[in-house]
Amino acid sequence: MLVYKDTDLGWKDLQKRIKQFKKAVIKVGIQAGSGRSKDGVRVVDYGAWNEFGTTQVGGNIPERSFIRSTATAKNHWNDEIDKAYINVIDNKYSPLGAIGIVGVQAVDDIKATITAGVDPKNAPATVEKKGSTKTLIDTGLLRNSIRWQYDEGV
Numbered sequence: 279m280l281v282y283k284d285t286d287l288g289w290k291d292l293q294k295r296i297k298q299f300k301k302a303v304i305k306v307g308i309q310a311g312s313g314r315s316k317d318g319v320r321v322v323d324y325g326a327w328n329e330f331g332t333t334q335v336g337g338n339i340p341e342r343s344f345i346r347s348t349a350t351a352k353n354h355w356n357d358e359i360d361k362a363y364i365n366v367i368d369n370k371y372s373p374l375g376a377i378g379i380v381g382v383q384a385v386d387d388i389k390a391t392i393t394a395g396v397d398p399k400n401a402p403a404t405v406e407k408k409g410s411t412k413t414l415i416d417t418g419l420l421r422n423s424i425r426w427q428y429d430e431g432v
Contacts, residue, residue, distance in 0.1 A: 292367065299366045299373040303429040306384040307345050312423040321423045328414060342396040342413055345388055352387045355380065374428055381426025392421045 312321040326332075331341030349355070362376035371379070392414050400413055408416050415421060 288369075292369075295366050295369075295373055298430070299363060299376065301430060302373060302377050304377055304381050304384070305427040305429060306381060306388065306424070308420070308423045309425050309427055312425070313419070315419055316417070321419055325420055325423070328420075340398050342398070344391050344396050344414060347396070348384075348388045348391045351391075352384075355384060355387075358383055377428055378426075381428070385424050385426050388424050389421050392424075 308322045308325040310322060314320055315324065325345075327335060327339045328342045329345055330343075332339050358380045362371070362380050365371040365376045366373050395413050395415075397413070400408075400411055405411050410416070
């Protein structure tokens with residue numbers, strides 16, 4: 279009689295990790311619940327007004343993209359995702375750990391964009407009011423509200 283024994287040497291675990299990684303979604307930016315400025319404005323609203331520009335909030339806020347412009351300029355994120363995928367396959371990182379590395383890199387890049395300043399320059403009245411020519415930075419609340427979030431996807 280022939281006896282056959284099927285021994286899983288980690289194939290099922292690898293398939294599970296790959297599936298988890300492929301379904302994952304990284305959300306980078308200002309997450310809901312990021313708080314409010316000292317004058318009561320939600321940080322997520324302030325960020326959106328600056329990212330896209332608006333005339334709806336009692337003045338003209340020009341578009342100063344800090345998220346989309348960084349994503350366009352930092353096309354190495356796809357390379358980082360590829361490296362993360364390989365690290366998951368090689369079992370060096372869990373799917374969440376590998377995704378976290380990419381998320382942290384994206385957050386750092388966006389914060390660096392804000393720190394460097396985004397055109398157009400502040401209007402003279404804005405400079406006088408806040409005492410600085412630095413765009414997007416008054417108290418640092420916006421920059422410090424940039425976060426990444428992991429979502430298991432669909």
